[in-house]
Every structure is written in C-alpha cells, then in structure tokens.
Amino acid sequence: MLKGQTEADMILKVPDIRLLYNKYSGMLLGFISQIIDDRSQAEQQMINIFKELAKNGLKNNLTTQSSVVTSWNELRKFALTYLPVKTITQPSMAKPVIKQHLTEQEQQVFNIAYYQKQSVSAIAVQLKQTEDSIRETLKKAFAVMKQNYGN
Amino acid sequence: MEIKNYIASGVLEAYVMGSASETETAELLKLKAKYPEVADALFELEMDLERIAQQMSINPPPGTLEKIEDAIGGLVKVEDRMPDDRPPFEKYEYQNFNKREANNQFIEVESSSSYMRIHKAWRWVFAAVFVLGKIFLGFAIYYYLENRQALKTIEKLEKQQEVIR
Numbered sequence: 001m002l003k004g005q006t007e008a009d010m011i012l013k014v015p016d017i018r019l020l021y022n023k024y025s026g027m028l029l030g031f032i033s034q035i036i037d038d039r040s041q042a043e044q045q046m047i048n049i050f051k052e053l054a055k056n057g058l059k060n061n062l063t064t065q066s067s068v069v070t071s072w073n074e075l076r077k078f079a080l081t082y083l084p085v086k087t088i089t090q091p092s093m094a095k096p097v098i099k100q101h102l103t104e105q106e107q108q109v110f111n112i113a114y115y116q117k118q119s120v121s122a123i124a125v126q127l128k129q130t131e132d133s134i135r136e137t138l139k140k141a142f143a144v145m146k147q148n149y150g151n
Numbered sequence: 152m153e154i155k156n157y158i159a160s161g162v163l164e165a166y167v168m169g170s171a172s173e174t175e176t177a178e179l180l181k182l183k184a185k186y187p188e189v190a191d192a193l194f195e196l197e198m199d200l201e202r203i204a205q206q207m208s209i210n211p212p213p214g215t216l217e218k219i220e221d222a223i224g225g226l227v228k229v230e231d232r233m234p235d236d237r238p239p240f241e242k243y244e245y246q247n248f249n250k251r252e253a254n255n256q257f258i259e260v261e262s263s264s265s266y267m268r269i270h271k272a273w274r275w276v277f278a279a280v281f282v283l284g285k286i287f288l289g290f291a292i293y294y295y296l297e298n299r300q301a302l303k304t305i306e307k308l309e310k311q312q313e314v315i316r
Contacts (some may be wrong), residue, residue, distance in 0.1 A: 019215050026208030027201070033209055043211060045217050052153065056224035067258050072201040077169050113168035135161030135245045146199045 017054050024075050031076060035083050035115055049079050080117050101148060106141040109134055158192050167196040224268060236312065 029046050036042040054068060056078075069075045102110070105127070112123050120138075124131045165171040166179050183189045 016218065018216065021219065025215065027204035029211050030207040030209040031204060034207070036296065043215065046211065047222055049265050050219045051222045071197055073167060073197050076200070076204070080169075093194050093265035095188045114167070117169040119172060121172065123170065132161075135165055138164045138168065138170075139159075142196065142199060145164050145203055 017050055019147055020053070020069065020075070021050065024072055027072055028032050028075060028079060031079065031115075032083065045083065052082055053078065074112075078119065080115075085116055101144045106137050106144065109137045110141040110145075112139060154186050154188060158189060163189070163192050163196055167193065167200060245309070 015118060025046065028049065029042060032042040032045050032049075033039065036045060053075075069078055108127065112118050112126065118126070119129050120134050123129075124134045127134070129137075162171060162175055162179060166176060171179065179189070183193060
C-alpha cells in the first residue's frame, strides 16, 4: 500500500466497474456466449473478467496509470485474453440479414479476427489467401455491417 | 502516401480488430497523430464494432452485478515496494510474504477495511430501531416529568396536612 493511502482510498479509485457493467455487460455476455456455449459458464466467465478488470484497475491506479478499459473494443480485447480460443466456423451474427449480405469468406475472416484476435498474416495462412485480400475482405465485412447496423 | 488510400487499404480495420502487425500498428499510430482523418476513421470503426456488439448483446440475469461486486470486494493489493519508514519487524514479515507469493501479486482475503457491506433491507430495521428509540425516549421524559410533578404534589399535600393538624 502506498504511503498515506488507505485501502478504502484504493478501492474507491478502482475503475468504475458498475459503470462499465451498466454499459457493456450485455455486449460482453453476448460476446462470451459466442465462444462458450453453456450460458451459466459464460456468465461465470463474465464475472471473472470484471474481477480481473478490477484487479488491473487497482494495479494501474497504484502505478499512476490510467484505467485499462474505456471502450467496448478495449473490453473485447481484454476479455479475449481470459477466454478460451474457439474456432467459430459458422458465425452467429445476430440478424440473419447480415449473414445474407456477407459472403462466407467475409464471415469467416471477420469471426476469426473478432473472436480470436488473430493477426492478418495468421488468417492469411489459415485461409490460404494473401494478406492484402484478408484486409480487403475485412474492410468489406465492416462496410456491410455498418450499412446494416449503422445509423 | 495518399492518406485516403491508406485509410481505404484495410489496415485500420485490422488494427481495430487487434489483427495488425507491430509494424502496421506503429505506422498507424504515427499517422493517427499526424492526420485527424485517420483518428476519425478509427473512432468510426470502434463505434461500428460497438453497434455490432449491441446487436448481439444478451442481458445478464439479475444479481450478476452483486456477484461481481462480492468477487472484487475482498481484493487487497500487496505492494511490491516496501516503504522505508516501516518498523523492521514489518519489513521482515513483508519480505517473507513476498517469497511465498512471488508469482501472485494479488491475493483475495477478507477485506480489513473499516467499512462493512450490508444488505439494503437492513435500512428499514435501522429506521424502525431509530423511530422506536425516539418514541421510548419521549415516553421516558414524559413519565419522568409526570413522576416529578406527582412527587411535588404529594409533598405539597403532606405540608398542607401538617398545617391542618
């Protein structure tokens, strides 16, 4: 514990888990449920991830760094470090309309990047494509989803 | 390099997904600092990802937040560095502890905080005890004054009786 700092002070300075929970818990549970089929296990994983987040917040607070997560994408990347790697062959994008608009390859590339955070080079090797074509596919997938989910 | 071509190359999407290489990331961060349009495009992509996640969200069951708060409630940080102004005995204990827990910086123990967490339902109990306490105090004061008045009256009557005799 740092000089002149009580435990209560430190706990209060942990990133506001309640705020993050209110904003992202639904998204996080939806995300985890795509990787872990069993709902109760997925819920337990979500609890563990928030707990790890609090630990990291506490650690960073003591080293005077900023909190670790400020956006959904940061939370997704953080969560992936605690989640098992699962090959998602059939994407389960919520709306069927998205599936209809995305080609099989676009779905595949997006899912590998989104749920496994694999590098472009690794995806290229896995799908036997060039890195440029993977980037291009990822870009197209984003464009299609933006069109369907965007404002 | 034309910045529009760079934005259209798909590197930004790869970076947002966490799939960009270290070289690509380093280059992108430089360009992000230099060109506001790159920063804007990245922000847009982050927002797109958030919208996608919202579409796939599943509401957690009630009580999940309480479970999380319980899980993080007992976290205690064990500081790596020992303040020099602590007594020697404390330093010794701390060093030994570090040997045992060298690979585990955090431990979960019951919190030694001076605060306690109780269920919200207790507030009604505390409110009832407070109100009852006030009522009993009121009665106590009332009967004390009543009793004192009665004693004075008796004393007065006794004096009158003596005068009559």
